Amino acid sequence: MGSLTDIGVSAGLNILSAVGFLLAFAVLRIQPINDRVYFPKWYLKGTRSSPRQLGNVFLKFVNADFSTYIRFLNWMPAALKMPEPELIEHAGLDSAVYVRIYLLGLKIFVPIALLAFAVLVPVNWTSGTLENEKGLSYDQIDKLSISNLGKGSKRFWAHIAMSYVFTFWTFFVLYHEYKVVTTMRLRFLANQNRRPDQYTVLVRNVPPDPDESVSEHVEHFFAVNHRDHYLSHQTGLWGLWGQRVDAIEYYQKEIEDLCKQEDEERQKVVNDPNYIMPAAFVSFKTQWGAAVCAQTQQTSNPTVWLTEWAPEPRDVFWANLAIPFVELSVRRLIVAVAFFFLTFFFMIPIAIVQSLANLDDIVKVLPFLKPIIERNSLKSVIQGFLPGIILKIFLILLPTILMAMSKIEGHTSLSGLDRKTATKYYIFLFVNVFLGSVITGTAFQQLDNFIHQSANKIPEVVGESIPMKAAFFMTYIMVDGWSGIAAEVLRLKALVIFHIKNAFLVRTEHDREQAMDPGSLDFYNCEPRLQLYFLLGLVYAVVTPMLLPFIIVFFSLAYLVFRHQIINVYTQHYESGAQFWPDVHMRLIIALIVSQILLLGLLSTQEAEKSTVALLPLPVLSIWFHYVCKGRFEPAFVKFPLQDAMVKDTLERAHDPTLNLREYLKGAYVHPVFQKNDIYKVIAVDEEEKNPMVVTKRQSRMNAPAGS
């Protein structure tokens, strides 16, 4: 374990860099020129317009009001000020619940830390085993950790008792949080305005019929089997069409020509039955009817006429709507095998690429680099860094690779893809970051070790090295956690890109809006990494309580920053109504069980057999707790209760008895390519983004509206 001084130095450096980022943010955000980088959400909502429109030229770019500099930390209380109901309305339930995860971290770890410092730290400190053993180099941190207890010490009972207390406290907080989130979700669903997906069910695997088109078949089936409730349907279309329009040229006229061609093509696709895929969005007269259809089995063959709640229109992942049952199961098998190999053997291709990435070979392929690389000093530097860079690139690409895997698995909504990818990423991080750091070695070596070790040896080996890795993880939390979060709020990349675009490309207000990159909370990328902190906190709560303050600082900072970001920056691509919570909850339970098993393993190496047995009920209780919560709360995230549907239907009828639902739902579920409105503009701008160096000469920049 590293010395206290090492940790102190590391902490100092990281605090410095974090504070640096925060200061930079505090100054940059109040400059008018950066307004669109730090408040894009308000622009997109249309409630904020460029401060650059007013005042003199200098003030357009730089904030000269020095009083604001004094209040530069204002953003922190401001981020906390918005009450939760308003936050839900402003940023959506997904985001509001997401930031609650950080708050949950505080709720779990602050009391645990207080208790651990009040009980376990004194117990460890006064034990004095390390002091008495001569010739052993130890440090002050070790004296505070479980390492200071001698083998077979009676004091382990304190740790066992605390382990129970911590577990029950975590149960309590988790149960309460699940309950709150469930209530929030149900209230959110109940309070929502009328939305197409409330009346609509996604039907997949419509079986082929020799006499009828897909559309006719769907209509007949539901008109018969949901006689009193069926309203209308929209069939999906293949995401393919003949001639891809990929070169809209510089001139308005040509654009118009091509758009016409594309339009014809689109018409052809709509009318050609071969492009119709065997999936449909079926709408019902009442939410009750839709709730019934989504939750029931339609025919005796459960692989056709599959029904589920339709995702929000913008949440639909169109490419996966029409995968047949057998193909789907083959795809899942392939992805499962591929994911296994990725997790345990990813070092092999990395190593191969690293060995190939020899500078001499690169020079052969790209001879013009020769003069630069040939300089000896530079060469050795690059040669030294290259392997690390290749690994880093892989790790940055990893979430994208996992997302591609999830897409192959065939999930039909973006939110589903996010959740499945998060699960994969969590497993990867658990194996390669957590276990990989505790027992040094690649995942494959671990796997090999594990299958050659006895079942009770594995937790012993991992558990035994846990206390020794505390210093490493403290540094990890500071580098990845503290500085990472501080960098998040600064948005350096978005800042730079916005100013480059602004300087070279932006001609109209619309261009400027496109240049803003508000980003979004990428659940599949953020949540698994944040789960790692829960895991570390729970594992070290009993072993080395000194780690807890680091975790608490992380959660506080992250809560503040992400609350600020979802208020001012991020826009979400979809709203799933916090459907990810069961996953979050389950991963927390996994972290809890891992922590219990590792403590068991650690204690069993300390000649404290009796106390080890006393810990055995904990994992059993945790698994049981998981099932209780699952039974109690999970259905609210999967099904939609009929009573609630009935209430909403009744209210709907009372409020708007003349509503023409068929008209309202018409066109709600149409592939984005076929949505008419704004289509020319979108294509033009998309093209512009793809070829950013081509200056467009469209008239629009002249006569664009001044305000956004």
Place this chain on the structure above:
Amino acid sequence: MGSLTDIGVSAGLNILSAVGFLLAFAVLRIQPINDRVYFPKWYLKGTRSSPRQLGNVFLKFVNADFSTYIRFLNWMPAALKMPEPELIEHAGLDSAVYVRIYLLGLKIFVPIALLAFAVLVPVNWTSGTLENEKGLSYDQIDKLSISNLGKGSKRFWAHIAMSYVFTFWTFFVLYHEYKVVTTMRLRFLANQNRRPDQYTVLVRNVPPDPDESVSEHVEHFFAVNHRDHYLSHQTGLWGLWGQRVDAIEYYQKEIEDLCKQEDEERQKVVNDPNYIMPAAFVSFKTQWGAAVCAQTQQTSNPTVWLTEWAPEPRDVFWANLAIPFVELSVRRLIVAVAFFFLTFFFMIPIAIVQSLANLDDIVKVLPFLKPIIERNSLKSVIQGFLPGIILKIFLILLPTILMAMSKIEGHTSLSGLDRKTATKYYIFLFVNVFLGSVITGTAFQQLDNFIHQSANKIPEVVGESIPMKAAFFMTYIMVDGWSGIAAEVLRLKALVIFHIKNAFLVRTEHDREQAMDPGSLDFYNCEPRLQLYFLLGLVYAVVTPMLLPFIIVFFSLAYLVFRHQIINVYTQHYESGAQFWPDVHMRLIIALIVSQILLLGLLSTQEAEKSTVALLPLPVLSIWFHYVCKGRFEPAFVKFPLQDAMVKDTLERAHDPTLNLREYLKGAYVHPVFQKNDIYKVIAVDEEEKNPMVVTKRQSRMNAPAGS
């Protein structure tokens, strides 16, 4: 491994005893006096009346028609003759599908055995490793098994290839069988006459309401939330009532008095709201309405208003209808823990009882036994057998104990109890009979070994001793399988009890009908034991193909016997429509995976690493196959498709447009105690059965009708 001669002798003895049983059966069954023992089902159906009514006294008891003795094996083709649709109508789908499991055994193992004898036996036989190694004692059977191959032999590839062939063949048969059973189930459900459970949903955990009784609350809830479909409901009643009537005395008058008292009590219970439990059977106007309600979530709190398809009225397990959600999950936790201890530590209480069951102690408690026990020769014999007898008694009681555990778990139907108990029993048999026989030692010692061994060592240890245990399992199959099945058809216990009852108790035809004990297919007892043969067959198919013929004989004999029994003897207590098939299928997959892992373990000890790797995809494929089958077929056993419900509703309306469904369903779901019809008679007879030595003097025996 035992010698060929040992096996031969054992086989001879077992064949002799099996043939003896079968001969005894063939002779006994054609004696008129035994007619009610061997054909009770036909009596209960009312299609057969006592042959004793006709002819002279001698012929009433003994069959003197010697021509029938010549055709004494007639029952075998007769058992096979009834075509399956008729069998389903006669014995129910549960029984018809149950005997298909034996047929499935033949379908799987006959081709596998042919292939194994054609390919693997020659490969093993010609290998000659055992012959070449001096000083090694071996036997002919070993020469036919995998043991004859030397370490690192190339011939292992033949076994690996066969393992793939056997696996894919099993996949094919299992998939096909699952498909057939699913079709049978759906056709059965579609062809059934109108039944109350088709229109009825069981609602549990009705939340308390301060202003309304349970009954009113149920009515209001469903009248609102299933407005167009709700018809009526019956609320359950506590299975308790004030004064238990447990001593109906000898005199008719007294019986009548008590019956009146009981009747009043019954009335009181029905009218007292405190006895109403928060569960109800809710009926709908259409099957479509019931199907919808059974498959959907009713309110936002998923622990109240739980709905599921109502079991058949006779399948309801009344005692468990009203267990609150939290209590239910606590019960499940307790049972899970208790079952774990029962499986791994059952030897501890047995050993304690065995040590307590000392003859001297018994004599102290029961001094009148002293003269018998004191004889020395007898004493030592008893002392020697006592521990074995205690273990045997425990094993006989085991299914009952497991059934009690399942009842505590709170399942609401008898069929559900049967299925859950079968799962527990299978696990127990797998751990204690299969693993316990392979690696000698108690389950606890195994558990201890396993957690101290590395993950890849366990299959090695088990796999390595598999070939050595082939002879043991051959004997096991002959003793437990062959003779057991032959004893099943003889029904010795039922025969003896019937004749005792007949001689001392039976006064009326009704008494005689009560004395018949047709028995039933106890799924929870039979199926797990039969699964053991699938496990043995699959494990030894590659390792020691010599075992397969024993398995095939077992399956043929069992198929014949059980088909005969379900036609002539057993009556079922309920009809679940083969709902047990997903469990049967899953246990077969487990057996397949176990066989693959053990082969992997065995080969990895034979210095054939490469070939071991070649086996790794098999378990992955098997798990995948399981999920494919589950997705494809399982819903048909859990849900009821809306399309089918709609078809049945339409037919129903066409056939019987004037049906008063409310009248039809009235009283369908009433606790058996409150069913009026026949209640006096049933109680009297029950009492008689409980106190069989008390001769009743009821008039009825005089004026009972002559025919049944």
